[in-house]
Amino acid sequence: MARHPTREQIELTDVLSALGNPLRLKIARVLDAHGERNCGSVLDAPISKSTLTHHWRVLRDAGVIWQKPSGRENLLSLRRDDLDARFPGLLDSVLRAPD
Amino acid sequence: MARHPTREQIELTDVLSALGNPLRLKIARVLDAHGERNCGSVLDAPISKSTLTHHWRVLRDAGVIWQKPSGRENLLSLRRDDLDARFPGLLDSVLRAPD
DNA sequence: TCGTATGTACGACAACGTACGTACAGTTGC
DNA sequence: GCAACTGTACGTACGTTGTCGTACATACGA
Numbered sequence: 041m042a043r044h045p046t047r048e049q050i051e052l053t054d055v056l057s058a059l060g061n062p063l064r065l066k067i068a069r070v071l072d073a074h075g076e077r078n079c080g081s082v083l084d085a086p087i088s089k090s091t092l093t094h095h096w097r098v099l100r101d102a103g104v105i106w107q108k109p110s111g112r113e114n115l116l117s118l119r120r121d122d123l124d125a126r127f128p129g130l131l132d133s134v135l136r137a138p139d
Numbered sequence: 140m141a142r143h144p145t146r147e148q149i150e151l152t153d154v155l156s157a158l159g160n161p162l163r164l165k166i167a168r169v170l171d172a173h174g175e176r177n178c179g180s181v182l183d184a185p186i187s188k189s190t191l192t193h194h195w196r197v198l199r200d201a202g203v204i205w206q207k208p209s210g211r212e213n214l215l216s217l218r219r220d221d222l223d224a225r226f227p228g229l230l231d232s233v234l235r236a237p238d
Numbered sequence: 239t240c241g242t243a244t245g246t247a248c249g250a251c252a253a254c255g256t257a258c259g260t261a262c263a264g265t266t267g268c
Numbered sequence: 269g270c271a272a273c274t275g276t277a278c279g280t281a282c283g284t285t286g287t288c289g290t291a292c293a294t295a296c297g298a
Contacts, residue, residue: 051238052164052233052236052237052238053159053161053238055159056155056156056159056164056233057155057156057159058159059152059155060153060154060155060157060159061152061156061285062152063286065151065152065155078244079244079245080244087287088288088289089244089245090248090288091286091287091288092245093246094285094286094287095286096245097246109245111244111294111295112243112245112295113243113245113295114245114246126236127232127233127236127237128232129231129232130229130232130233130236132228133226133227133228133229134155134226134229137151137225137229138226139150139151160255160256177275178274179274187257187258187259189257189258189260189275189277189278190256190257190258192275192276192277193255194256195275196276208264208275210264210265210266211264211266211274211275212273212275213274213276239298240297240298241296241297242295242296242297242298243294243296243297244293244294244295244296246291246294247290248290248292249288249289249290249291250287250289251286251287251288252285252286252287253284253287254283255282255283255284255285256282256283257282257283258279258280259279259280260277260279261276261277261278261279262275262276262277263274263275263276263277264273264274264276265272265273266271266272266273267271267272268270268271268272
C-alpha cells in the first residue's frame with residue numbers, strides 16, 4: 041500500500057512537481073515547522089479526507105514525506121534527511137522562499 | 140503575446156511546477172550551461188516545434204526564462220538574477236541536483 | 239460489543255498538461 | 269518578389285491531476 045521510494049530512488053522532477061502545488065507546499069511547511077502530525081491535524085482548511093489522501097500519496101510517492109501507521113492514525117513527517125542528502129539545499133530554499 | 144511576470148510576480152509554485160517536468164528541467168540546464176540560445180538550438184531531441192512552443196510558454200509564464208525576439212529568432216535565457224533574488228539558492232540546488 | 243474516530247479505496251468528473259500536425263506570420267537573403 | 273527559415277497559433281487527442289461523495293477497514297474506548 042504505502043510504497044515509499046528509497047533515498048536513491050527519489051527523483052528531482054517528482055519532488056518539484058509534488059511541491060509545485062500550493063496545498064502540498066503548505067503541508068510540507070507545516071510538517072517542517074511542527075514535526076510529526078497525523079493526517080487530520082496538518083491543515084485547517086475544509087478539504088475532504090479523500091482529497092487529502094490523494095495528496096499524501098503524491099507526497100509519499102515523490103519521497104517528500106514518511107507515512108507511518110500508529111494505532112488508528114497515520115503519522116506524517118518530512119523526509120528531511122533523505123532530501124537534504126540527495127538534493128542539498130533544495131528543501132531549505134523551497135521552504136524558506138516567499139510564495 | 141509574450142507576457143513575462145515581473146520579479147515580484149514570480150510565484151514559487153509556478154517555478155516548481157515548471158521545473159518539475161523533465162524536458163523543461165533539461166532546457167533550464169542547457170540555458171544555464173550555455174547561455175542565450177534560439178528556440179531551435181536548445182535541444183537535440185526530436186520534439187515538434189509546436190510542443191516546444193508550449194514549453195517555452197510554461198517556462199516564460201512561470202518566470203523561469205526570458206524570451207526576446209531578435210530578427211526572425213526568439214532568444215531564450217534563464218532569469219537567473221530574478222530567480223536568485225526572489226528564491227535564494229533555489230535555482231542552484233535544482234540545477235546541480237542529480238535527476 | 240458496539241459506536242466513534244481515523245484514514246484508505248474506489249468511482250466519477252471537470253480541468254489541465256503534453257504531444258502532434260497543419261496553417262500562418264515575420265525576417266532574411268537571393 | 270519570393271523562397272527558405274524561425275517560431276507561433278490553432279485544433280485535436282489523450283492521459284493526468286485535483287476534487288468530491290460514498291463505502292469500507294481498522295483501532296480505540298465506553
